[in-house]
Amino acid sequence: MELTKNLTHAKLFKSLVVIVLGSIALTISAKIKIPFYPVPMTMQTFVVLFLGISLGHKIALATISLYLIEGIAGLPVFSNSPEKGVGLVYFTGPTMGYLIGFLTACYLASKIKIDDNFFVVLFKLIIATSTIYILGLIWLGTLIGWDKPIFALGAKPFLLAEIFKIMLLALLTKQIIKIKKFI
Known part of the structure; x- marks a missing residue:
């Protein structure tokens, strides 16, 4: 009985460490900007999908949730914080929908299986990113109003970078899934 209790505590501690480290990785991915035309690319969506694939939906959702809570609480974890604000004010700004979309994306990415072929993985990653x-x-x-060119402002500049990240992840997915055994 005591051994089972200790194993449960050890597993919980391990999960908490992974969640915190995942949140740190997501923060770092938000801060590193890669020059990309016409808009600089961050690796946030890559890390979100990576977390879903490698950690499974429960730990990945907990990781993304921690990241969002940190940002809402005022920690400068988001891509353009603290330069463009922090906390709830920043969160409810133009990027809130994308940030919430991280939750759906990591969940859907977690449904990729090791026996999925490359094209199935690619399709699932496209769907996950699309959310x-x-x-x-x-x-x-x-x-900002539906009279504005929403797609041109909020998606079009990022599509080439997303294609790159999705292709890279699709190529690495089999190896990433193997990480689950160690987590």
């Missing part, structure tokens, strides 16, 4: 943009565009349109 980030769909939620992001819905919120952006609601916030």
Whole structure:
């Protein structure tokens, strides 16, 4: 009985460490900007999908949730914080839909299986990433008005970078899934 209790505590501690480290990785991915035309690219969506694939939906959702809570609480974890604000004010700004989309994307990415072929993985990653943009565009349109060129402002500049990240992840997915055994 005591051994089972200790193993449960050890597993919980391990999960908490992974969640915190995942949140740190997501923060770092938000801060590193890669020069990309016409808009600089961050690796946030890559890390969101990576977390879903490698950690499974429970730990990945907990990781993304921690990241969002940190940002809402005022920690400068988001891509353009503290330069463009922090906390709830920043969160409810133009990027809120995208940030919420991280939750759906990591969940859907967690459904990729090791026996999925490359094209199935690619399709699932496209769907997962699309949820980030769909939620992001819905919120952006609601916030700034539907009379604006929402797609041109909130998705088009990022599509080439997303294709690159999705292709890279699709190529690495089999190896990433193997990480689950060690987590």
